Amino acid sequence: MQMDSIGVGSLPIVALIGAFSGIVMTLQMSRALATYGATSQTGQVVSISIVRELGPVLTALLIAGRNASGIASELGSMKVTEQIDAMRALGTDPIQKLIVPRLLATAFMQPLLTAIADFVGLLGGLLIAVTVIGNTANQYWSSAIDILALNDMVQGLMKPFVFAIVISLVGCFYGMRTSGGTQGVGLSTTKAVVVSSVWVFVIDVLITQIFVSLT
Amino acid sequence: MAKPILKFENVSLSYDGKLVLDKINLTVNEGDTFILLGAAGSGKTVLLKLAMSLIQADSGRIELLGHDITHLKETELFGIRTEVGVLFQEGGLFDSQNIADNVSYPLRNQKSLAAPEDEIAARVQESLDFVELGHTLDKFPSELSGGMRRRVGIARANVTNPKISLYDSPTAGLDPITAHTIMSLILKQRELRKTTTVLATHRYQDGSMAANYHWDDAIHDVVRAAPYGSYANLNTTFIVMNEGRIVFSGTQQQLEASRDPYVSQFILHQPPPKLGPSGDQGHQLSA
Numbered sequence: 001m002q003m004d005s006i007g008v009g010s011l012p013i014v015a016l017i018g019a020f021s022g023i024v025m026t027l028q029m030s031r032a033l034a035t036y037g038a039t040s041q042t043g044q045v046v047s048i049s050i051v052r053e054l055g056p057v058l059t060a061l062l063i064a065g066r067n068a069s070g071i072a073s074e075l076g077s078m079k080v081t082e083q084i085d086a087m088r089a090l091g092t093d094p095i096q097k098l099i100v101p102r103l104l105a106t107a108f109m110q111p112l113l114t115a116i117a118d119f120v121g122l123l124g125g126l127l128i129a130v131t132v133i134g135n136t137a138n139q140y141w142s143s144a145i146d147i148l149a150l151n152d153m154v155q156g157l158m159k160p161f162v163f164a165i166v167i168s169l170v171g172c173f174y175g176m177r178t179s180g181g182t183q184g185v186g187l188s189t190t191k192a193v194v195v196s197s198v199w200v201f202v203i204d205v206l207i208t209q210i211f212v213s214l215t
Numbered sequence: 216m217a218k219p220i221l222k223f224e225n226v227s228l229s230y231d232g233k234l235v236l237d238k239i240n241l242t243v244n245e246g247d248t249f250i251l252l253g254a255a256g257s258g259k260t261v262l263l264k265l266a267m268s269l270i271q272a273d274s275g276r277i278e279l280l281g282h283d284i285t286h287l288k289e290t291e292l293f294g295i296r297t298e299v300g301v302l303f304q305e306g307g308l309f310d311s312q313n314i315a316d317n318v319s320y321p322l323r324n325q326k327s328l329a330a331p332e333d334e335i336a337a338r339v340q341e342s343l344d345f346v347e348l349g350h351t352l353d354k355f356p357s358e359l360s361g362g363m364r365r366r367v368g369i370a371r372a373n374v375t376n377p378k379i380s381l382y383d384s385p386t387a388g389l390d391p392i393t394a395h396t397i398m399s400l401i402l403k404q405r406e407l408r409k410t411t412t413v414l415a416t417h418r419y420q421d422g423s424m425a426a427n428y429h430w431d432d433a434i435h436d437v438v439r440a441a442p443y444g445s446y447a448n449l450n451t452t453f454i455v456m457n458e459g460r461i462v463f464s465g466t467q468q469q470l471e472a473s474r475d476p477y478v479s480q481f482i483l484h485q486p487p488p489k490l491g492p493s494g495d496q497g498h499q500l501s502a
Binding site: 081 | 301304308
């Protein structure tokens with residue numbers, strides 16, 4: 001159920017944002033590359049930007065906005081209506097029942113969503129590269145794929161995995177600490193989105209630094 | 216001699232530097248009815264949560280069903296909690312689950328209560344029939360009225376046949392007729408299943424009803440156990456709380472004779488009369 005909510009539920013918006021980021025990146029990069037007469041390299045630049053950075057980070061920000069807030073508000077509502085106390089009183093560990101499924105679902109679904117966002121982003125880039133810049137589809141696609149190394153793929157999938165853990169834990173943390181009725185739920189939701197978004201950028205810098213130093 | 220089933224010894228608790236409970240001492244014996252009276256914020260809910268170790272006391276000792284639960288781990292508490300029924304102030308029903316799943320929740324999630332599916336279904340039906348909501352199995356909490364949700368809460372609290380039931384403001388926010396129905400069901404549970412009852416409420420009428428009425432299964436309603444004007448008491452102890460302290464402990468008769476301004480105002484909705492009856496006035500615990 002959590003996988004459906006977090007994964008399938010986020011798919012349309014993730015795909016949409018992926019497509020637009022690919023389109024915008026291609027338009028911007030082609031302009032810069034045209035200065036050097038290197039528009040044929042557009043695929044490479046777009047591909048690396050999307051797989052290493054834009055795909056993981058934009059997807060993470062969407063998941064933070066959509067799911068960290070969802071988790072915090074759902075658990076926060078349960079907290080203020082004493083459903084979590086009831087759960088404990090009736091013999092269930094809320095960590096096992098509420099937090100673990102959300103953590104696992106996010107950690108499993110976010111890398112998949114990121115891979116889809118990357119692919120749709122590259123398709124968006126292809127559309128612009130062919131219709132606006134004048135590249136051939138083969139030229140764009142082969143340059144986009146050939147430039148990607150194992151390092152890029154690992155980085156592009158490790159980032160969303162770590163982001164997912166942080167986003168879900170931040171959402172759960174603020175949800176479970178909610179107090180003060182409906183106003184408290186709103187506050188927890190806002191904090192969950194802001195804090196998890198900031199952590200996405202901090203972790204992005206750290207992971208990028210690690211991979212840069214490895215190569 | 217009656218066996219203590221719940222015991223607080225010098226229990227104190229603070230939140231954000233504010234003392235919420237101050238050196239609470241009380242003993243609830245098996246078969247007793249214990250009425251916790253107090254205004255909003257007096258510490259009733261906190262006390263009930265401490266009784267199940269849903270929150271931890273800063274100091275003191277809490278004994279539940281013969282176990283010292285003061286410092287037990289959450290996993291060690293699950294077994295003890297199977298013998299305690301609790302109705303939360305907000306109902307605490309899981310809004311994503313239907314009524315049948317809500318009521319069967321403790322039976323499905325507590326290992327010591329594991330039972331075959333048909334037995335669980337029978338017990339859920341029996342428990343819902345007990346509160347006269349046997350027809351609501353497939354409904355969701357949001358489809359029920361406030362009073363019906365409380366009744367489902369009572370069914371869920373008692374589906375495990377607990378030794379002690381804790382009710383947190385079961386009649387708060389309900390109209391008088393529904394409040395009477397809820398109290399009748401609590402008394403029905405107390406007497407038909409011999410459950411020790413702890414009832415936190417801000418309504419003196421609830422405590423008075425618990426002290427003077429019993430369930431008559433023949434007429435399917437509560438009846439007064441003593442003539443009007445006299446006290447039946449029915450093993451009922453009244454505690455009055457004010458700002459985290461117990462300011463009164465005693466019988467209903469002692470409570471009504473109390474000269475404590477807070478207690479009196481709380482019971483009579485006005486300051487104490489200047490010329491009151493003399494006699495035993497319970498344990499005046501306030502300064």
